[in-house]
Amino acid sequence: MEPPAEHVHWLFATGFLFLGLLLLARAIVGDEVWRLRAWRAYLWPSLLFALGVLMWPVMVFFTNSTIHMIAHGAWAQTMMLAGAAELGLVRGKLHHRAWRLALPLALAVSGASLLVHEQNGWLFARAAFLHHTLGWTALVGSIFPLVAILRPRSRVWSSGLALTLVVIAVFLYADRDVAPIFGHLSPLAGEPHR
Amino acid sequence: MRKLLLLVALATLVFPAAASAHATLLKTTPGFGQRLERSPAVVRLSFDQSVDALSDGIRVLDTKGRLLSKGTVSSADKRTVSAPVGHLPRGGYTIRWRVVSADGHVVSGVYTFGVRRRAPPAAEAFGAGGPTTSEHVVRWLYFLTLALLAGGLGFRLLVLRGPLGPAAQRRFYRLLAVGVIGALEVGILAFLLRAEDALQLPFVDFLYGDLTPLANGTRFGTAFVAMTLGYALVSALLFLAWLTDREWLLWPAFVLALGFASGLSLSGHSAADAGSSWLSQFADWLHLSAASLWVGGLVQLAFVVWPLEPELRRRAFLRFSRLATVLIVVLLSAGIYLSVLRLPRLADLWSESYGQVLLVKLGLVSLALLWGAAHHFLVRPALERGAPPFARLPRSLAGESAVGMAILLAAAVLVDSKPPPRPPQQQPPLARSDAATP
Numbered sequence: 001m002e003p004p005a006e007h008v009h010w011l012f013a014t015g016f017l018f019l020g021l022l023l024l025a026r027a028i029v030g031d032e033v034w035r036l037r038a039w040r041a042y043l044w045p046s047l048l049f050a051l052g053v054l055m056w057p058v059m060v061f062f063t064n065s066t067i068h069m070i071a072h073g074a075w076a077q078t079m080m081l082a083g084a085a086e087l088g089l090v091r092g093k094l095h096h097r098a099w100r101l102a103l104p105l106a107l108a109v110s111g112a113s114l115l116v117h118e119q120n121g122w123l124f125a126r127a128a129f130l131h132h133t134l135g136w137t138a139l140v141g142s143i144f145p146l147v148a149i150l151r152p153r154s155r156v157w158s159s160g161l162a163l164t165l166v167v168i169a170v171f172l173y174a175d176r177d178v179a180p181i182f183g184h185l186s187p188l189a190g191e192p193h194r
Numbered sequence: 195m196r197k198l199l200l201l202v203a204l205a206t207l208v209f210p211a212a213a214s215a216h217a218t219l220l221k222t223t224p225g226f227g228q229r230l231e232r233s234p235a236v237v238r239l240s241f242d243q244s245v246d247a248l249s250d251g252i253r254v255l256d257t258k259g260r261l262l263s264k265g266t267v268s269s270a271d272k273r274t275v276s277a278p279v280g281h282l283p284r285g286g287y288t289i290r291w292r293v294v295s296a297d298g299h300v301v302s303g304v305y306t307f308g309v310r311r312r313a314p315p316a317a318e319a320f321g322a323g324g325p326t327t328s329e330h331v332v333r334w335l336y337f338l339t340l341a342l343l344a345g346g347l348g349f350r351l352l353v354l355r356g357p358l359g360p361a362a363q364r365r366f367y368r369l370l371a372v373g374v375i376g377a378l379e380v381g382i383l384a385f386l387l388r389a390e391d392a393l394q395l396p397f398v399d400f401l402y403g404d405l406t407p408l409a410n411g412t413r414f415g416t417a418f419v420a421m422t423l424g425y426a427l428v429s430a431l432l433f434l435a436w437l438t439d440r441e442w443l444l445w446p447a448f449v450l451a452l453g454f455a456s457g458l459s460l461s462g463h464s465a466a467d468a469g470s471s472w473l474s475q476f477a478d479w480l481h482l483s484a485a486s487l488w489v490g491g492l493v494q495l496a497f498v499v500w501p502l503e504p505e506l507r508r509r510a511f512l513r514f515s516r517l518a519t520v521l522i523v524v525l526l527s528a529g530i531y532l533s534v535l536r537l538p539r540l541a542d543l544w545s546e547s548y549g550q551v552l553l554v555k556l557g558l559v560s561l562a563l564l565w566g567a568a569h570h571f572l573v574r575p576a577l578e579r580g581a582p583p584f585a586r587l588p589r590s591l592a593g594e595s596a597v598g599m600a601i602l603l604a605a606a607v608l609v610d611s612k613p614p615p616r617p618p619q620q621q622p623p624l625a626r627s628d629a630a631t632p
Contacts, residue, residue, distance in 0.1 A: 049430075056426040060419040063405040064218050066386065073382060076426070084433050091437055119402075178242075186243075 002061055005127075006175045013172030015051045019044055020165030027158040041090045049083025052076050071117035078106035097149070104146040107164075111138030123184040130171050137167055217241040217293060217301050219404050224289075224307040227316070227411040233282035233309055237263060237289055244272035245293040245301070252277035255288045255320040262287070286314040290321065303404035304393055305411070316392055316407045317414060323391040325610035332387060333606035336380045337486075338599060340455055343373030343428070344483065345490010347448040350441075353491065353513045354499065354506065362502040367436045369493065374429045374451075378422065385409075385418040413466060417457035424454030452483050462609055469535055481528035484521045489602065491517065492595035500588040508577050511587075515574045518566060529559075536613040546614040555604035562597045569594070 022044040026034040035041050055076035063069050085102035088094035114135035120128035141164030148157040179185070221240040224230055237252050251266035252275060263277040275293055287309065292302040304322075306313040316322075325333075346369050358366065385408075393403045409415040428447050435443035456479045464470050464478035491514055499510045533552060543549040573587060584590075 049433075053426060053430050056423055060409070060422050063409040065402045066389070066405060067401045069382075069405060077378075080429070084437075087433075087437055093437060 005062070008058055008062075009172045009175040012051065012055075013169045015047060015054075015169075016165050016172065017169035019047050019051070020162050020167075020169060022047070023162035023165060024159065027155050027162050030155070031152075042087065045083045045086035045090060047083070048079055049087060052079030052081075052083055055079060067117050071113040074113045075110050078109045082106035100149045101146075103161075104142040104144075104149075107138045107142035107145065111135045111140075111142065114138060120186075123181055124186045126174070126176050126179040126181040129181040130175050134168060134171050137164060137171065141165075141168075217243050217245045219291075219301075219303060219406075222289075222305065226305045226407040227307065227313040229308045229310075229312055231310060234279060236276050236278050238274060238276040239291055239293075240274045241293065242273075245275065246272070247275040248292055248294065251275055251291060251293050253290045254279050254282075255290065256282075257286055257314075257320060259320050282309045284310040286311060288314075288319040288321065290319070301402050301404070302393065302395055302399055303407070305407035313411075315412045317388060317412050319392055321394055323394060325391070326387070329384070329387050329391075330603075330607050330610055332380055332384045333609055334603045335376065336384055336458075337482075337602040337606055338489075339373050339376030339380055340451070340482075341373075341486040341489040341598075341602065342369055342493060343377055343425075343490070344448070344451040344455060344486040345488065345492075346370050346373060346494050347444055347451060347490075348487040348517075349491040349494040349514065351444055351448055353517055354494075354510050358506075359503060362498050365498050365502060366494065367432070369498065370432055373490075374425055374432055377425045378429065381418060381421055381425065385414070388414055413461035417461035421454050421457040424450055424457075428454070452486075455479065455482055455486065458482060458609075463536060463613055464532065467536070467613060474532065474535055477528040477531050480524055481532060484525040484528070485598070485602065485605070488518060488521045488525065489595060489598035492591060492598060496588055496591035496595055500591065507583055511577055511583070512574060515570055519570065522563065522566065539614075542614050548608065548611045548613045551604060551608050551611055555601060555608060558597060558601045558604055562594060562601060565590070565594045565597060 026040075026044070053076075055072060059069055059072035059076055062072060082102045082105070085094065085099040089099055112135070114131055118128055118131035118135070120131075122129050122132050141161065144157050144160035144164060148154065148161060151157055218241065219239060220242050223236075223238040224234055237254055239252065245268070247266045247268040249265055252263055253261055254263035254277070256262060262282060263279045266275055266277040268275050275291075285308070286306060288304065288306050290302075290304050294301075304316060304319050306316055306319050308314070346366065350366060389403070389405050389408045390400055392408060393400060395403050409419060428450050431443050431447040431450070435441060435447065456475075459465065459475050459478035459482060462478065464474040495510060495514055499506055503510070537543060537546070537549055537552065543553055569590070573584060577583065
């Protein structure tokens with residue numbers, strides 16, 4: 001018995017909301033203050049890694065098309081990779097700066113997967129609109145962690161990343177199975193039930 | 195072709211609004227893999243949105259490929275398509291369906307049902323192709339990654355406990371990472387290839403093919419689900435062990451890695467073919483586990499300990515040699531039992547293609563055993579006496595592990611091949627008094 005897709009979206013929305021809020025708090029107080037308690041540095045990468053692990057059940061149980069399965073697998077792996085790379089850097093196990101590229105890469109790959117796997121148009125239904133919006137948000141948002149690698153002290157870029165994740169969470173919360181978007185609902189989409 | 199596919203992917207990414215409406219199958223009558231007590235009058239498929247029915251959009255086929263359904267029609271709201279079928283006698287049936295979504299893309303799928311008998315697995319639907327060379331290679335890679343993972347963990351936990359130098363520790367974890375990531379990726383690929391065989395669709399249609407009957411209704415689908423989840427968990431455990439230097443986390447990873455390898459045994463010949471039982475499945479798992487520990491251990495010995503831990507060479511070799519003896523006994527015992535089970539006649543060894551592949555595998559096993567025996571009876575006593583290790587031993591270990599990998603390739607082809615049918619059991623002759631009874 002699979003839960004509706006929107007329930008799964010809400011679960012991950014909660015995860016992304018926490019993630020965004022943690023990163024926002026770090027951006028506001030600054031890295032020095034944030035790291036006064038050593039465990040705080042592990043919080044958001046651990047959460048990201050855990051979200052990646054939790055995406056695997058979604059991948060294997062939602063198999064109504066090959067492309068959905070591949071997209072869910074891509075999100076699982078990129079989230080695990082990004083979380084693992086950040087944890088390795090924090091812990092001092094990884095040293096090369098290239099590992100910092102894992103986070104922007106994860107956002108870019110996730111965004112591209114979202115766009116490719118959603119084959120309906122923007123105004124087909126709310127879920128389709130949100131998939132397009134999420135895809136482009138993640139793709140464009142990947143610029144924030146990318147620039148933050150070059151300007152680690154800039155609060156603009158680290159706040160940008162945090163807000164991108166909060167926006168992603170809000171979009172995921174707004175998802176409904178069959179619901180109109182800006183008054184539009186394709187007659188092909190089925191009966192609205194929300 | 196690759197460039198074309200890349201362009202299509204980019205175009206879809208840049209102009210997503212141009213595409214619209216891919217239908218998803220919501221409900222079917224009969225259901226996936228359902229056993230019916232009487233012949234259905236009609237096959238009905240319901241979608242989440244309007245679809246256009248093709249005249250042969252639903253095809254009901256028997257095991258010989260005879261078409262038993264008539265023209266496909268749509269309901270008034272175009273969300274349901276149906277096709278009437280004549281009276282179906284007892285047997286297994288395949289439904290192949292294709293509808294056109296609103297965007298013009300064809301959405302397709304396949305599933306099976308049975309009338310007064312169990313439905314055949316979706317992978318054995320009429321028209322499904324057999325394993326291809328790609329599948330042999332993928333299956334081989336699966337075995338190799340399992341060997342790297344389970345064998346590497348077994349070596350570290352059973353043979354070489356205690357601290358390692360930073361370089362050896364790094365390489366040890368790198369090999370494990372290759373193993374676990376490979377097991378996940380190759381597992382997904384293996385599932386998709388098998389699904390492609392069953393669906394028999396062009397690439398673009400396959401991207402939108404419904405995999406649910408295969409993931410939920412077949413042994414290999416269940417194994418795929420369980421093994422993917424299991425190895426995702428193993429990857430998390432390995433990462434935590436590396437990150438926190440808590441090596442006790444390797445134990446649950448080792449147990450899970452070996453345990454979830456049973457997915458292959460529970461979905462292969464040892465589980466599905468005639469004569470299979472819990473014992474054949476257990477023997478298959480033992481066979482696979484012993485081979486993984488042996489080959490993976492050799493790789494660790496040849497590529498981690500020998501080049502990076504000179505101090506530990508002697509201890510590691512002697513302890514692995516003891517473990518290998520046990521592994522070989524398990525490997526051979528389980529292998530002989532399974533061979534007898536699958537090839538009841540000796541002549542099958544040279545007259546059946548399955549037997550011929552088995553012969554190649556046995557030849558490679560003999561070579562590996564000779565190689566291992568040379569290590570056991572020549573190198574081991576010398577090391578026990580305190581003699582310095584032979585200069586060519588690392589190459590020899592690498593050679594033995596290469597033969598082990600070749601055995602896994604033969605095993606991969608064997609797993610994808612169909613064993614010969616078992617001869618029909620002879621009825622005991624009737625007793626003279628029974629024969630005389632009218």
